[in-house]
Amino acid sequence: MLPWSADFAGRLEEHVVSSELLRGNPLKDPHERPLLVYVPPGYDDDPSRRYPTVYVITGFTGHVGIWRNRMPYRRPFPETADAVFASGEAPPAIVVFVDAWTAHGGSQFLDSPGTGRYHSYICDELVPWVDAHYRTLDAPERRAISGKSSGGYGAMITPMLRPDLFGALATHAGDALFEYCYLPEFPKCVRHLRGYGGDIWRWWEDFHGRASFTKPEDMELLNLLGMAVCYSAREDGTPDLPFDPVTGIIRPEVWERWLAWDPVRMVPGHAEAMRSQRAIWIDGGTRDEWFLDVGAQAFHRALLDAGVSEDVIHFELFDAAHGGIDYRYPLALSWLCRRIAP
Known part of the structure; x- marks a missing residue:
């Protein structure tokens, strides 16, 4: 295995999609977005054959370019996905790598007056674009979505909101059970903000005036701001913080807006959508720094309580922290493709 490149059995194609829904977004982020589409081996051999599709979304601060990052002794996901199909481990599928980056780090794959219409972009623009340009099987039972961390969050909530499009999902350490993954960060942020007058x-402004992530508070404050613009932005786009930045006292009306987007709490209101799913992969590391393994357990239980059959769920906890779990992605991809294959 060369450390800098690999030959594909399939093919990874690059596109730029011009989005009318993202044009003029509140953060003035580009409305033209890169898109990577992987087609499996044999795609060109039979022009009449159509394929299931798996959409892959990134974690917080992620953009489509991260899929080309190479870690020592590990291949990036497009290459491990290619290996899954080249080996015959899973039936062939088209894999779509989505960009939903924003200036504040991410969109949580939601429509928000603070960031833009990223949920609608994926569902109402990207899916039709892919279906028009590739030989897909245009049916929810043949379309899955997968992601890790914030991408895992998006993978949980997108099929809830659009079961007419997505009939399967994989979430790796996805944001869930917000009182455990977000709330413990709030007092840390209060301390950090003392140096900025709250x-x-x-x-x-300071963050943008120097090299990023050169101060210990940077990631935690970026995460706070990034989530607030997604979960609790006012109609004019201004984000409300879920606590007083000086005293740390929780602002219940704002915190409740965050909790309304917690996948665990969303399941009961979207039980029918989740019961319609063909395949749900849930996993997380038992040493996850944001307790997303606990969130995974809670999401699993919420699904069972909502009447989702255990037969369609793969739930697994494994020994790991939050990072370095990219080796899990091809495992879930293979399992999903077997479930959504015709």
Whole structure:
């Protein structure tokens, strides 16, 4: 295995999609977005054959370019996905690598007045674009979505909101059970903001005036701001923090807006959508720093309580922290493709 490149049995194609829904978004982020589409071996051999599709979305701060990052002694996901299909381990599928990056780190794959219409972009623009340009099987039972961390969050909530499009999902350490994954970060952020007079925008200005992530508070404050613009932005796009930045006292009305987007709490209201899923992969590391293994357990239980059959669920906890779990992606991909294959 060469450390810098590999030959594909299939093919990875690059595109730029111009989005009308993202044009003029609140953060002035590009409305033209890169898109990577992988087609499996044999795609060109039979022009009449159509394929299931798996959409892959990134974690917080991620963009489509991260799929080409190479870690020592590990191949990036497009290559391990190619190996899954080249080996015959799973039936062939088209894999779509989506970009939903924003200036504040991510969109959580939601529509928000603070970031833009990223949920609608994926569902109402990207899916039709892919179906028009590739030989897909255009049916929810043949379309899956997969991601890790914030991408895992998007993979949980997108089929809830659009079961007419997505009939399967894989979530790796996805954001869930917000009182455990987000709430413990709030007092840390209060401490960080003391150096900025309790004003997160003063930190944001400082962050942009120097090399990023050179101060210990950077990641935690970026995450706070990034989530607030997604979960609790006002109609004018201004994000409300879920706590007083000086005293740390929780602002219940804002915190409740965050909790309304917690996948665990969303399941009962979207039980029918989740019961319609053909395949649900849930996993997480037992040493996850944000307790997303606990969130995974809670999401699993919420699904069972909502009447989702255990037969369609793969639930697994494994020995790992939050990072370095990319080796799990091809495992879930293979399992999903076997479930959504015609």
